[in-house]
Amino acid sequence: MLRKILAVDDSALIHQMYKLFLSRYKNCKLISAMNGLEALDKLGQEEGIDLILLDINMPVMNGLEFLQRLQKESAYQAIPVIIISTEGKEEDTIRGLKMGAKGYVKKPFQASELHGLIEKITAAG
């Protein structure tokens, strides 16, 4: 069961959408970070994060840089990452998947798509 999801995106709109989306998961806490650096901070503060939803294109520290740092930390390597990409950056998505991300969803995505992918990844995990 999902208890804590870390969402990393530079847009307040996407965070609000995650908030609406995750209300379907009972007792699941949503932790928000506006860029990779903030996400690393949140990982340090919050224990037991089950899943990371990761945007690639962000200021300060982008998603790929974040993934690179994540893979170096043994404590975080096992946390599944879903890349939330935007049309036109397919090559970044591929790099992210090579770096260990478990799957991706392309904006604009359906709530049901994201839900399906989360089910699949957490079941496999």
Added chain:
Amino acid sequence: MTDFPISPELLNIYLEEARAHLEGLDHALLTLEREGLDPEVVAGIMGPLHTLKGNSGMMGFTGIKDYVHRLEDVFVRVGQGAVTLSRPLFDRLFAGASALRDAVEQACRQRGEVRSLDGERTMLDALLRETTPRTQRGETSPQSTPSGTTPSTQSAPAISARESLASSAVSASAAVSASSAVSAEYISAHSSIVRVDFSQLDHLLNLVGELIIHRTKLHELGRELAEQKGGRESAELLSAVQQVASVSTQLQETVMDIRMLPIRHVFERFPRLVRDLARQQGKDIELILEGEGTRIDKAIIDEIGEPLVHMIRNSVDHGIETPAVRVARGKTPTGTILLSAMQESNHVLITIMDDGSGIDAAAVRRKAVDGGLLKADETLPDRELLQLIFSQGFSTAETVSELSGRGVGLDVVLKSIERLNGLVEVETVPGVGTKFIIQLPLTLAIISALLVEVSDRTYAVPLGSVVESLKFRPADVHTINGRETLRIRDRIVPLVRLEAFFGLRAATEEPAHYAVVLGRGDKRVGLVVNRLRGQQEVVIKALDPAVSGIAFALAGATIMGDGRVVLILDVAAFFEGRRQALAHGRSRPALAGGS
């Protein structure tokens, strides 16, 4: 499309972010146009555009998303140096940016796309066809796969088929991280910030206002008690009340601080405005912004935009000359407009200064006489004469000719600024330039006031306008040109007897012999009152416009600790004697109290 229900809240967040991204787009275009190709500027706009594209897609605004996608492609080509940066190109891109803004605003208002961007998108497609990309990048092709035809979700194993794309992918992240500089400024502001509806802050401020009213009452009671009874308890009570006073003052300051926003929110639209107006009129103008970080109450931010647009427009239209004229006058072909803001005690000063043609006082005079604002034989110092450009009725269609076109609509500007308890002054040197100075309060909600008694009533005078208050003897009053005046040091100060001004019954016990001297720029007016009651913070409550404003010399009302309602004077009214009287056909009581 997404299956997220699009709520008004989501629309609001989308719009707020889109506006910041579009502001970034304007900013990038202006910089590129002014300074030529700068890869950092190009890289800096990619992030905001990419986010705007993603967000528009999530909102179901496909037309906007597709247009922004093309725009990204164009910027990629610009960054590669594959596009010649020419004036016509910028005209097309600026027009596109305006259309995009329009489409975003309308989509948010109508909760769906209404404004088609097909024409603009075709224009970008043509632009992309005219240029050839320097390196083949699959993802930036204008004919890229339309969204929706390929499944948009994948788990990791399925991706291998597309790995061929990966070899060209290495360079992309450099561009993405370089975008941090600009977009971080716009976007990281969201981090650790809580969204609160402004009306809640208004409510909070009202509560603080009530608290201050009761605090004042408590304080008065405590003091009376201490004076009458003395003793340990009343001393302790007084000390406790003083602590409450200190905490509530901090509370008030904090709430006021939360309401403050940098004036950048108003200024940021002007570079684009000036650029467009200058292009239309064949002028060359550099706009310099200063003090954009100066903070002011959001309620004022919301209101000051329109008057400033008006004044900047005026400077472009009637201030700055065409390059040919400027050169003939021995000036640089490029004109300059300086827009600056700074805080000065509890005011914010906004200055709009241009190095244009200035205002011809003689032309203003002719216009004022023609318009019946001034008698043909009446003389006025130039400074007062210039203020006439703010008069209602000064501006008429035919003034568009020559220099006097400055007057167009400035009366509207003055009214807006005075509604904000502000004032505006103008200084000009013909042939050299014009400077408008707008003085605004930091907040509209709470002010320090001097309480005065007139007849049996109490009025509050905004302390910011009080220069001094003094006691005088009847023999000190001299009548000059039918107007009572008081000599204060080396200055002759005209007097206004508030009793007569408001048509009150004369006070029986004691004659009025205090003068509260008001200052506005270098002008002074003395208000004659019966008694001074001391200073106090007052919470301004708006009055119905039908009975407030400059014509009534009332800015609002406040509630005292004992529940009494006290009227707050509109200081501007006492300086508007000539102009107001002329504009309103002397409908107000004469300001000179001697009559």
